[in-house]
Amino acid sequence: MKWLRRSLVLLLALCLLLVLAFWIYTRRASPEVNGTLSMSGLAGEVRIERDGHGIPSIRAGSLRDLMFGLGVAHAQDRLWQLETHKRIGSGRLAEAFGEGALETDRFLRALGVRRAAAAQWEAIKTKGSAESRDALEGYSAGINQVLRQHLGARTPEMLILGLPLEDWSPVDSLAWSIMMSWDLGGNWSSELFRMRMATKLSVARIDELLPAYPGEKPLATADYAALYRGLKLDAKVAGLNGARAASGEGMAGGSVDFSVGGSFERSIDRLVAAAPSSGIEGVGSNNWVVAGSHTTTGKPLLANDPHLKLSAPALWYFARLEAPGIKVAGATMPGLPLVVLGQNEQVAWGFTNTGPDVQDLYLERIKPDDAGQYQMPDGSFASFETVEERIVVKGQPEVLLKVRVSRHGPVISDAGGVADDVIGASKAADGKPVDDKAGEGRGGYALAMRWTALDTDTDPVAVGLALNRAKSVDDFIAAASAGWVSPMQNMVVADRGGRIGVVSPGRVPVRKPEHDLMGLVPAPGWDARYDWAGWVPAGETPREVDPPRGWIATANQRIHAPGYPHFITSEWALPYRQQRVEQMLQAQPKHSLDSLREMHADELSLAAQKLLPWLAKAKSQHPLAPAAMQQLQGFDGRMAANRAAPLIYWAWVRQLTSGVFADEVGAGDFFTRTLGTRSFRDGLEAVLERGDAWWCDDKATPAAETCAMQNDAAFTRALDELQTRFGADPARWQWGAAHQARSEHRPFSRVKALAGMFELRAPVGGDTYTINVSRVGLRPDATTGELYLDEHGPSLRALYDLADLSQSRVMHSSGQSGLPWSAHYRDFVAPWARVEYVPLWGRGDAAATLVLKPGG
Secondary structure, three states: OHHHHHHHHHHHHHHHHHHHHHHHHHHHHOOOOOEEEEEOOOOOOEEEEEOOOOOEEEEEOOHHHHHHHHHHHHHHHHHHHHHHHHHHHHOOOHHHHOHHHHHHHHHHHHHOHHHHHHHHHHHHHHHOOHHHHHHHHHHHHHHHHHHHHHOOOOOHHHHHHOOOOOOOOHHHHHHHHHHHHHHOOOHHHHHHHHHHHOOOOOHHHHHHHOOOOOOOOOOOOOOHHHHHHHOOHHHHOOOOOHHHHHOOOHHHHOOOOOOOOOOHHHHHHHHHHHOOOOOOOOOOEEEEEEOHHHEOOOOOEEEEEEEEEOEOOOOOEEEEEEEOOEEEEEEEOOOOOOEEEEEEOOEEEEEEEOOOOOEEEEEEEEEOOEEEEEEOOOOOEEEOEEEEEEEOOOOOOOEEEEEEEOOOOEEHHHHHOOHHHHHHHHEOOOOOEOOOOOOOOOOOEEEEEEEHHHOOOOOHHHHHHHHHHOOOHHHHHHHHHHHOOOOOEEEEEEEOOOOEEEEOOOOOEEEOOOOOOOOOOOEEOOOHHHOEEEEOOHHHOOEEEOOOOOEEEEOOOOOOOOOOOOOOOOOOOOOHHHHHHHHHHHOOOOEOHHHHHHHHOOOEOHHHHHHHHHHHHOOOOOOOHHHHHHHHOOOOOEOOOOOOHHHHHHHHHHHHHHHHHHHHHOOOHHHHHHOOOOOOHHHHHHHHHHOOHHHHOOOOOOOOOOHHHHHHHHHHHHHHHHHHHHOOOHHHOOHHHHOEEEEEOOOHHHOHHHHHHHOEEEEOOOOOOOOOOOOOOOOOOOOOOOOOOEOEEEOEEEEEEOOOHHHOEEEEOOOOOOOOOOOOOOOOHHHHHOOOOEEOOOOOOOOEEEEEEEOO
């Protein structure tokens, strides 16, 4: 017994030591939020007063010192988030996470995000705005002073992964700005999807699968399926690292292969899989502004809720900033020195994504005997610019990546590996050169991207600061129009003078009249008709001021009238959210902040209403069918978290979509993966309305299935699925049990033992098409296998009062802190799910005050 007592004592002592060590670590890793600190790089005193929610009010005597203070607050509260932003923007994920992140690094290096950011910074330093330089340099200095002086321990992520602390630079900020444009623009992947489908389907069938915007006809284009057959892409595949295929290595070497002997479809899939997510259907935003003639206050009210990927911590960080000439509050983004969305003393604003087509892919024809050259419009060959990238991989040898840049932009196909080995693609199996004078032998192709966000003559911080300082609607629209490049946004704005407006600024390419592909698919890079011919004039992008109806709203729908003279895109979001916003705005003569809050919380899906008649007609011999139909009685499309009907509806929609389209799109893993980015909802609606037997027939069976048969079978499969997961009593099923708002933590959501500590979840209602949007995940989660998770939703909600600033209110989806033991890591989750808010401008109740003084 003595040995047992000693063992217990030792075990207890060890536990106490571990608790003590953890306590000491958390104390050292937690930010200093009270007291006085001396820091080098300051010209004057900076005060950071945090309220009870952890939201700082930062005051300084100059813009540079103000952004220094914001850098300090971001580094104290969101250091790991800054680290991930830096690594994403520079393509250095594998250095931290190992070989599993290598493909993404390859893509980011080939795309050249950090190269573009570095060029932008050089331009800003030499001929850009002095304010922008001050803001970027001051912000970086604030972050770096925290790293060097006052953070006694690394974040838990850094500690677990063994990562050192690294300085932040203005290039890191600009690279993160480019990555935000990437998130909000995904036309490139749509182009590749259409090209992939062109090997299976006619252009007419592709237009049925991906229909035009409601009420419009498909864009008139050349027969690109025939074009690709002529280029023999479906037979030999384009040259994205042809040597590996020509040598017989193929995909085994880990490269993307668009060349002889490779799989065309697999090559496209691999390239898309390597890229960071972008252009996900359902990722959008809502905003609306109501004139004082239609409000209870007599002044404008403005609402905004940008829909982005939910993360832990949230993408946004609230702050209030004040220095001579600037007083602004709202949502900042760790990595950027400004308020992105918010309100100053005179103006409030909110964004939604316009979704313009500002990415075009080009097939560059490679010279048969020289992979370093590509064909020009005059038939000659020019040399690619070349860049050598070295990628550090944790636990593995360093990877050398040679990437090329054509006259159109970076060759993203070089993400596959050793680009100069493409010479092998111009040789037959016996090693002898192939005569390819017509470009139709084995010379191959590379895939280049033209994208406005990579342009170097842009200064996003200068434009952002001008918006922060705007004193009127006219000021705001002028500032946005003068310099905003990317991402193109629908910016609603209101001022205290009572005016309201919207402007959609951004650099939009003009395509030539003879351009017969319209940016829908990759174009032959050697044909000059597909080159961009300039930009839509900055003053001619869509805009509107003080409309007689008394309100303005956008929800990623088509934002211009049919007669608008410029081409923005043909891929607007379906207009269901916009239609519901308009319904609710027109439902009462006067609006208040409370009625705008009701709109933010609205869970009625007009899209569901369109398909419900088909669900009502579904017949099944499944034993749970009568009980399930009972739960659907009276269901009008309100996606309440505590009801079974929304769950039954979405399980049926998923199964019906698969039954109708999987055999034509690509059964199995490809179709399932595709559901991660697109739902084919508009295509499904059109097929059902037409009763289209061609699509509804399952080509893999000898029978000829009708749409009614697919409907019945989908309902049966849905009931099988739900019974397996949720039991045999449909009355106990609940939408919120499956439809969880999941804020992913990078990388520990993928580590089962750590996910519970770092990941944030809450059951929610709504769906992809409700104002209170919560995108329905139709693809099983890669880690847990769960269906219907909500990982994209209102990352931020804001209501701005132009009559009384103290009434303005905001909320984001996690909490201010990025440290999981902090009370502010998850304290916003529950009120966010309930559609509640905190005061934007605070109540003057500082819970902690940190004073920064020059020195150190």
